[in-house]
Amino acid sequence: MTFGSTRSVTLEGLTGAVVEVEAHLSGGLPAFLLSGLPDTACSQAPSRVKAAAASIGRSLQQDRITVNLSPASIPKNGSGFDLPIAVSVAAALDLVPAEVVRPVVHLGELGLDGSVRTVRGVLPAVLAAARAGCTDVVVPVANAAEAALVPDVRVHAVRHLADLIAAYAACSPGDPLRVGVAVPAAQEAGGPVAPPDLADVVGQEEPRRALELAAAGGHHLFLLGPPGSGKTMLAERLVTIMPRLTREQSIDVLAVRSLLGVTAAELDLAGVPPFVAPHHSATQAAVIGGGSGVVRPGAISQAHHGVLFLDEAPEFKVGALQALRQPLESGHVVVARARSAVRFPARFQLVMAANPCPCGLGFGKGVGCSCSPKAKRGYLARLSGPLLDRVDLQVEVPAVTRSSMVTGGGEPSAAVAERVARARAAQAERWAATPWRLNSHVPGARLRRTPWRLPSSATVDIDRALDRGALTLRGYDRVLRVGWTMADLAGRSRPGRDDLGQALTFRSQGAVAA
Structure with missing residues (x-):
C-alpha cells in the first residue's frame, strides 16, 4: 500500500x-x-x-x-x-x-x-x-x-x-481499539478548601460586606486604602467564599491552562475558582493575551470563572488597564492579528487595590504624606473614568486601629460562603429562563423593563444621581445590579430604596476618596 x-x-x-x-x-x-x-x-x-x-x-x-x-x-x-x-x-x-x-x-x-x-x-x-x-x-x-x-x-x-x-x-478492523496504557481517572469535585480564611482579616466590616456582595453577585471591586490596611488579604479571600466551580466550568479553566502547559499536579476538579494576580510590570500581552508567534491566553483568560487581582493598580501600564474595558463587558477577548483573530474566554471578576497616593499615606488626614497635590491627582487618574465606571463596588479600606485588633477577626469564610450560596441560588432561580445566572451579567435594559423594573419610590436616589450627572447610565445599571444582590443576600424578593442607597454609597466611596 x-x-x-x-x-x-x-x-x-x-x-x-x-x-x-x-x-x-x-x-x-x-x-x-x-x-x-x-x-x-x-x-x-x-x-x-x-x-x-x-x-x-x-x-x-x-x-x-x-x-x-x-x-x-x-x-x-x-x-x-x-x-x-x-x-x-x-x-x-x-x-x-x-x-x-x-x-x-x-x-x-x-x-x-x-x-x-x-x-x-x-x-x-x-x-x-x-x-x-x-x-x-x-x-x-x-x-x-x-x-x-x-x-x-x-x-x-x-x-x-x-x-x-x-x-x-495486533489490531483487526472492526475490533475495539486496544492500545496504550491505563489512563488515571480525573479527580472529582470536593478537594480541600484554600488555606486563607476571611476570619484572618481584622476589622474592616464595610470592606468585608463589599467582598460578600462581590462574591454573591459576581461584581467587580475596587479597594482604596493605605498600606497594611488589608486590601490584599481581602482580595485573596474572595475565592474562599465563592461557590465551587461546576465540572463544566472546571474544564473551561483547565482548557486555558492546557494551552500554557498544565502539569499533572494541577489537573483536578476540586472546583476552587482561579485567583490570578499578575505583577504590575506585566505587559499588555501578558494581561490580555497575545504573543509574537502563537497567540497565548493572558491573565484575564487564566482568571476565567475566577478572580483577576490587580494589586497597586495605578502602577500597571495604561494600555493594559484600558484594554480591560471590553472584556469586562463582553466576557471574552479577541486578539487580532494580520492573518487571524483568536478568541479567548474572559468571564472574570476584577478586583483592584490601590494606595491613595504614591507614598501611600495620603488617606484621611494624610499625616506624614510627602506627595504634592499634583502627584496625588495624577496617581489615581491613571485609573480612567471609563474603567472605574465598570467597577460596581468602590470601597475605602481604612487603616487598622488598636480597637479592631482587640476585637479580632470576623466571620470565617465558611459562614459567609453559605449566605453567598443562598444568594446565588436565588439568582439562578430568577434568571433560569434566560442565558444569565448572576445579577452582574444581566443587561441593564432588562432590569429597567417590566417585570423587573422597580418603582420610582425605590429608585428615587439613583434617579437624582443620574439627573445630576453623578451617575452614568452604565453606573445606574450597575447600582441596580448590586441592589438586587443585596436583596438576595437578605432573602428579599426585590430590592428597596435602602438597598439601592447602600449600593450607590458603595459605588461612590472610591471616587470621593480619590
Missing part, C-alpha cells in the same frame, strides 16, 4: 479543527515533503519522524514520502503533529492496518529515540475531537489525565512509538 491516513487536531486559541493527516509513498529521489501550512515547529516534524522510525528499526532514508495536513488552508501549529505523521507513514508502509488508524486522533511530539512526549493544548484539542464525533484519541502518557476529563472519548496513552506500532499491528 502506498497511502495511509489518520487524524489530529489543530488549535487556534481554544478553537480546534480536526485535521486529516495523509501520507503517500511514490517513486523518485528520496525525500520527506510536508504540506498544509505548517509552522516552524511543525515543519521540522520530518526530521524527528525519520529519527524515531530509525530507532524502531525502519529507515525512511530511501523513501519518497509526501505528507499533507488537510484542510491545507488552515495553519498547523506546534510539534503535536509528529505522532499522527508517523502513524500515517506507518500505514502507507503497511506496518499498521490502515482501516484501524484512519479514524483515530493522534496528538504527541516524538523524541529522536521514538519516545512520545507531552504537548500543550491537549484538553481543548480532545474537546474539539469529541465535538467532531471522534471516539478514540491517542496521547502521550503525560497528557492522559487532562484528555480523560473529556466525556464520551476513549483515551489511549502511549510512551513510545514502538509500543504504538506493535499494538496497532
Whole structure:
C-alpha cells in the first residue's frame, strides 16, 4: 500500500479543527515533503519522524514520502503533529492496518529515540475531537489525565512509538481499539478548601460586606486604602467564599491552562475558582493575551470563572488597564492579528487595590504624606473614568486601629460562603429562563423593563444621581445590579430604596476618596 491516513487536531486559541493527516509513498529521489501550512515547529516534524522510525528499526532514508495536513488552508501549529505523521507513514508502509488508524486522533511530539512526549493544548484539542464525533484519541502518557476529563472519548496513552506500532499491528478492523496504557481517572469535585480564611482579616466590616456582595453577585471591586490596611488579604479571600466551580466550568479553566502547559499536579476538579494576580510590570500581552508567534491566553483568560487581582493598580501600564474595558463587558477577548483573530474566554471578576497616593499615606488626614497635590491627582487618574465606571463596588479600606485588633477577626469564610450560596441560588432561580445566572451579567435594559423594573419610590436616589450627572447610565445599571444582590443576600424578593442607597454609597466611596 502506498497511502495511509489518520487524524489530529489543530488549535487556534481554544478553537480546534480536526485535521486529516495523509501520507503517500511514490517513486523518485528520496525525500520527506510536508504540506498544509505548517509552522516552524511543525515543519521540522520530518526530521524527528525519520529519527524515531530509525530507532524502531525502519529507515525512511530511501523513501519518497509526501505528507499533507488537510484542510491545507488552515495553519498547523506546534510539534503535536509528529505522532499522527508517523502513524500515517506507518500505514502507507503497511506496518499498521490502515482501516484501524484512519479514524483515530493522534496528538504527541516524538523524541529522536521514538519516545512520545507531552504537548500543550491537549484538553481543548480532545474537546474539539469529541465535538467532531471522534471516539478514540491517542496521547502521550503525560497528557492522559487532562484528555480523560473529556466525556464520551476513549483515551489511549502511549510512551513510545514502538509500543504504538506493535499494538496497532495486533489490531483487526472492526475490533475495539486496544492500545496504550491505563489512563488515571480525573479527580472529582470536593478537594480541600484554600488555606486563607476571611476570619484572618481584622476589622474592616464595610470592606468585608463589599467582598460578600462581590462574591454573591459576581461584581467587580475596587479597594482604596493605605498600606497594611488589608486590601490584599481581602482580595485573596474572595475565592474562599465563592461557590465551587461546576465540572463544566472546571474544564473551561483547565482548557486555558492546557494551552500554557498544565502539569499533572494541577489537573483536578476540586472546583476552587482561579485567583490570578499578575505583577504590575506585566505587559499588555501578558494581561490580555497575545504573543509574537502563537497567540497565548493572558491573565484575564487564566482568571476565567475566577478572580483577576490587580494589586497597586495605578502602577500597571495604561494600555493594559484600558484594554480591560471590553472584556469586562463582553466576557471574552479577541486578539487580532494580520492573518487571524483568536478568541479567548474572559468571564472574570476584577478586583483592584490601590494606595491613595504614591507614598501611600495620603488617606484621611494624610499625616506624614510627602506627595504634592499634583502627584496625588495624577496617581489615581491613571485609573480612567471609563474603567472605574465598570467597577460596581468602590470601597475605602481604612487603616487598622488598636480597637479592631482587640476585637479580632470576623466571620470565617465558611459562614459567609453559605449566605453567598443562598444568594446565588436565588439568582439562578430568577434568571433560569434566560442565558444569565448572576445579577452582574444581566443587561441593564432588562432590569429597567417590566417585570423587573422597580418603582420610582425605590429608585428615587439613583434617579437624582443620574439627573445630576453623578451617575452614568452604565453606573445606574450597575447600582441596580448590586441592589438586587443585596436583596438576595437578605432573602428579599426585590430590592428597596435602602438597598439601592447602600449600593450607590458603595459605588461612590472610591471616587470621593480619590
